[in-house]
Amino acid sequence: MNIGDVAKATGISAKMIRYYEETGLIRAALRTYSGYRVYSENDIQTLRFVRRSRDLGFTVKQIDDLLTLWRDRDRASADVKQIALGHAAALEKKMRELKEMTETLRHLASNCHGDNRPDCPILMSLGNIEPEAPQPQRRDRSKTRGFERVS
Amino acid sequence: MNIGDVAKATGISAKMIRYYEETGLIRAALRTYSGYRVYSENDIQTLRFVRRSRDLGFTVKQIDDLLTLWRDRDRASADVKQIALGHAAALEKKMRELKEMTETLRHLASNCHGDNRPDCPILMSLGNIEPEAPQPQRRDRSKTRGFERVS
DNA sequence: CTTGACCTTCCAACGATGGAAGGGTTCAGG
């Protein structure tokens, strides 16, 4: 399988696949005599894992740690277990926090649904923000403040 | 409260606080006559929220969206609800995937615990990777491949 | 007055990603 096929199969651009190889995230692919990279099903699975992780917001470094986990089964199993459990715990913490945020969001959504009464406690705590308080612009502060918000 | 105190209180560097202000993520702080930024408890809460979100892997843009949600209670409430629910759904999807990964990790940890038998199905599927297959290095491929892995 | 905190502006850097240039390889169809 050539890199293009893999790109199609995994949703990772050929560019990034090469980059991942260069930085050591994935092992260097075998090559044909002419230098073309060739990939196995296994490689594709690995790359799919990478993609999933990236989508989840993991940094390449973190993914590297994870991949090292599966790969290094020559390492002391206790180590692997330790690390894996550590990662799992971290992920679960992240999940809890994510859940918290989700709940906050849902709370926001349900509490401020149809009327515009400012009685939503979240708005109270985070939002009572005066629109444009006239700042005491003592000195020339008219710099480059028209920043391009891509929003 | 000066920016230094806020930095201490929120764990965000003064540098980044100014940056967030400059890019519009947070509202421009009020100023003393001499130009010092002054912050309220509210600002601190907002910044804590920002920090939490950053830790969770949200991009500044995404946080901006979220913050806009609480702030813009003048907007049509239906909109806000819509967006909030959309975000919540996305977060929950992320959580599910995170959960999947966590389970995979735990699975890995428990299946490859004390012995070194390579019978872990995850290792089977992701890991049967020959260590250093002698590549057919046809042409001069001895470039800058000693890349600095900070690991 | 001196020291530490603040201000701005500019520059550097990193991680992740894409693009273009310049050149070889593959393979189907003429």
Add this chain to the structure above:
DNA sequence: CCTGAACCCTTCCATCGTTGGAAGGTCAAG
């Protein structure tokens, strides 16, 4: 067999977002 399209290769450069550092200057408080 030849050739052109579609790949692939490398190298260099550019961007975007986030973060830090240094320089040069003002301000606050002991």
